[in-house]
Amino acid sequence: MKSQLTMRQKDQRLAWFLIAPSLVIILGVTLYPILNTLYLSFFEAPAGINLPKTFVGLENYRGLLTDPTFWATIGRTLYFTIVSVGLELILGLAIAQLIQSHPPGWRFLRVSLIIPWAIPTIVNGAMWRWIYSADFGALNGLLQELGIITRYQVWLVKPASAMNLVILADLWHVLPFAALIFQAALAALPEELDEAAKVDGANAWKRFWYIRLPQLRLAILVVLIVRTVEAFRVFDIVYIITRGGPAFATMTITYLTYLETFAYGKLGTGAALSFLISLFTLLMAVIYIRFLYRPQEQSE
Amino acid sequence: MRTFQRTALLMVAVLLVISVVGCQSTSETQAPAGEKAIVRVLTMDQAAMSVDQMNEVATEFMAANPDITIEMTYVPYEQVHDKFVTGAATTPPAYDVVMTDVVWYDEFIKKGYLTDITDKATQEMKDDIFPTAWNVVTRNGKSYGMPWLLDTKYLFYNTDLLQQAGFTNPPKTWEELLTMAQAMKDQGLVEYPIVWSWAQAEAAICDFTALLYGNGGTFLDESGQPAFNNEQGVAVLEWMKSTIDNGLSNPASAQYLEGDVLNTFAQGKAAFALNWLFMYDVANFDTENSQVTGKVGITNIPVFESIGGNPPSASVDGSSGFSITATSPNVEAAWKYVTFLTSLDTQMKYSSNQLPIWATAYEGENLDTLKAASRSNPVTVPAFADQFQYAVLRPNIAYYQEGSTALQLALQEALTGQKTPQEALDAAAAKWAELAAQ
Incomplete structure (x- = not known):
């Protein structure tokens, strides 16, 4: 018994030893920057060569939290996140279920799903900017051919529609991720439950809602966490398609951070914003895990 | 086993420290003499x-x-x-x-x-x-x-469209320009006669500068306080919005940069455009990228009648x-x-x-x-x-980036109808005053 324990201890030591280098590197590129950002966020730190930093305590945070621009930006970012992740969830499940029901050509469908996801975000953004173009855009061409519009529209100068169009462009890009995860989870479900329910007379919708969906909880959790965090930090697609315009209608929280840090050179404010974003995403992850994660599912 | 582990860990740590220090020391070295x-x-x-x-x-x-x-x-x-x-x-x-x-x-x-x-x-x-x-x-x-x-920016015009509409000389005032634009639109020569670079970017401030000073306005008054929200400035922004509302300016101007202005003008989809000098060579000679070669006129930017031709033109430096x-x-x-x-x-x-x-x-x-x-x-x-x-310098101020963004926002808010020109410019002026005080 005793020697077994020491064997285990030895194993553990070896394990620690083996992961130590990567641990040091990971801490170096995550923990250190986070702590440094936190430290910087307590200073008024103008970008520049040999410019002095001034300790201002929580002033950067106070300034942000009392600034209507900050809250308007948070509101827009939440809108982007909720609409984008919500649609991904619903459409992702629908597509996964469609593939899982194996219609003719489902293999082709599954492979072609990967294409939008494989395109780099920056390329995707540039592509959609052309699609939305007021003069040459495919969207205008399509809608005019269908007789929905009589003349070309300038889609991206209307504050109300600009954000939704950015969401659409992002959705096209990331939806496959959700669909593929859901499809893999659906494929792994035991068929017995489904068949038993069928024998008991449950229709397709009921079988999906009461039998398959609850078992997809972990897959949904993964998609929700990953996509919410990503959506909340959306930057590149906004930068490419609208640059935060028109009239800041698509300015998200990371875009504001970019402006404060690099355009205005206010490193302290930028650090405070970054730290708030980290806190916020962490908070969302905690909430999701609280509501969706049930440890017993693991031991089942 | 334990000593081996400790030694190994220590070595890893030392290596890491050396590599970090190493990076720093090489990065600060000057290029040695004789090297490229x-x-x-x-x-x-x-x-x-x-x-x-x-x-x-x-x-x-x-x-x-x-x-x-x-x-x-x-x-x-x-x-x-x-x-x-x-x-x-x-x-x-x-x-x-x-x-x-x-x-x-x-x-x-x-x-x-x-x-x-x-x-x-x-x-x-x-x-x-x-x-x-x-x-x-x-x-x-x-x-x-x-x-x-x-x-500096110039007024570019399509000589062919001007002629077809029955005009021989380019306009000297913005009022004249609108009359010509309206005539072209009425005759169906071009859907949107004027194109601008009014995207939420510095390009919009450049066009605004030419219009503002062409209406007797100014960015800062003599005491250095923002003055672009005075009567002349507000009138300019109202004028900008009205030209979009009545279809004389291309509505896509509100998302266009200088390159987009060049494209639209070079496709023959505009009769008038403001742009920098480089546009002339491409639009008038480059047959691959322009459908209006040989038809490009370049002249001084007009002013509003209100200033009585003094100065006769206003542009941006x-x-x-x-x-x-x-x-x-x-x-x-x-x-x-x-x-x-x-x-x-x-x-x-x-x-x-x-x-x-x-x-x-x-x-x-x-x-x-x-x-x-x-x-x-x-x-x-x-x-x-x-x-x-007649090129006007934008203000020499250390907070220009942030001030410019505030003004870009004001222009966009007014152009997209979210605020009146007065409200939008007042908010931007308040921001400038705040930045100047910092």
Whole structure:
């Protein structure tokens, strides 16, 4: 018994030893920057060569939290996140279920799903900017051919529609991720439950809602966490398609951070914003895990 | 086992520390003598000299200076400022030389980014380059770069459309221009006769400057307080919005930059456009990229009737210099490149998209050479002389970036109908006052 324990201890030591280098590197590129950002966020730190930093305590945070621009930006970012992740969830499940029901050509469908996801975000953004173009855009061409519009529209100068169009462009890009995860989870479900329910007379919708969906909880959790965090930090697609315009209608929280840090050179404010974003995403992850994660599912 | 682990861990830690320290010590070393100095240049791929021309200059320079390597980086104008500032945070900096817009000098100097070259400039440079060009790079008697570009916006017009609508001369006032535009629209010659660069970007401020000063307005009053929200300024913004509402200005202007203006105009989809000098060569000669070749007119930007022709035109000063990063390890090599790029010879040779900063280029024999130096020069050289005298400088303030963004937002809010012009400009003026007080 005793020697077994020491064997285990030895194993553990070896394990620690083996992961130590990567641990040091990971801490170096995550923990250190986070702590440094936190430290910087307590200073008024103008970008520049040999410019002095001034300790201002929580002033950067106070300034942000009392600034209507900050809250308007948070509101827009939440809108982007909720609409984008919500649609991904619903459409992702629908597509996964469609593939899982194996219609003719489902293999082709599954492979072609990967294409939008494989395109780099920056390329995707540039592509959609052309699609939305007021003069040459495919969207205008399509809608005019269908007789929905009589003349070309300038889609991206209307504050109300600009954000939704950015969401659409992002959705096209990331939806496959959700669909593929859901499809893999659906494929792994035991068929017995489904068949038993069928024998008991449950229709397709009921079988999906009461039998398959609850078992997809972990897959949904993964998609929700990953996509919410990503959506909340959306930057590149906004930068490419609208640059935060028109009239800041698509300015998200990371875009504001970019402006404060690099355009205005206010490193302290930028650090405070970054730290708030980290806190916020962490908070969302905690909430999701609280509501969706049930440890017993693991031991089942 | 335990001692082995400890030793190994210690070794890993030591290695890590050494590698970190190692990085630092090499990064701070200057390039040793005899080795090739590398000069990294950051500039725009937008107006002024084309990327091809800039590459040619770099090649010529390297042929004449085999001990120096030039590495060019081109980004859209909108990204130059942020990319340079980010790159200057390291030692050595990411870029040794940067194209610096006239509106960035106050900020960059205040933040210590630029090398003072006052003593490096020769007497010939000081005497023969236009004083207005030196003003671009000089603050409090010290020069922080070589002047490179003297540029201003012009009114471009489609001579064919003008003629078809029954007009012979381009407009002298904005009122006249609208009359012509309305006639063209009514006759179905062009759907949206005017195109602008009113995207949420610096380009919008440039157009606004020309309109504001053409209506007797000003950015700052004599005490340095924002004044663009006064009667003249509000009237200008109301006018801008009204031209979109009545379909005379292309509604896509609110998302357009200068390149988009060029595309729309070159496709024959606009009769009037404001743009920098570079548009003339492309729109009037480049058959691959333009459908209006041979039909491009260039003239002074009109003013509003309200100011009674005093001044007769108002435009915006879009000049810039080439500056050397203060922390560059290769200041001397960089200076050599900058002086080569801005020399009279180089500027005469590559004058199709931008005209020389050298006063001597416009004198005697040089003027004849200059006029013959490119297919555009016979037209652009006199146009430059006419228009540049009415070019207005945007304010020299260290908070320009943030102030400009606030004003861009105000323009967009009014153009998209979220605020009235008065409300939008008042909010921007309040922001400027707040920034000035900091």
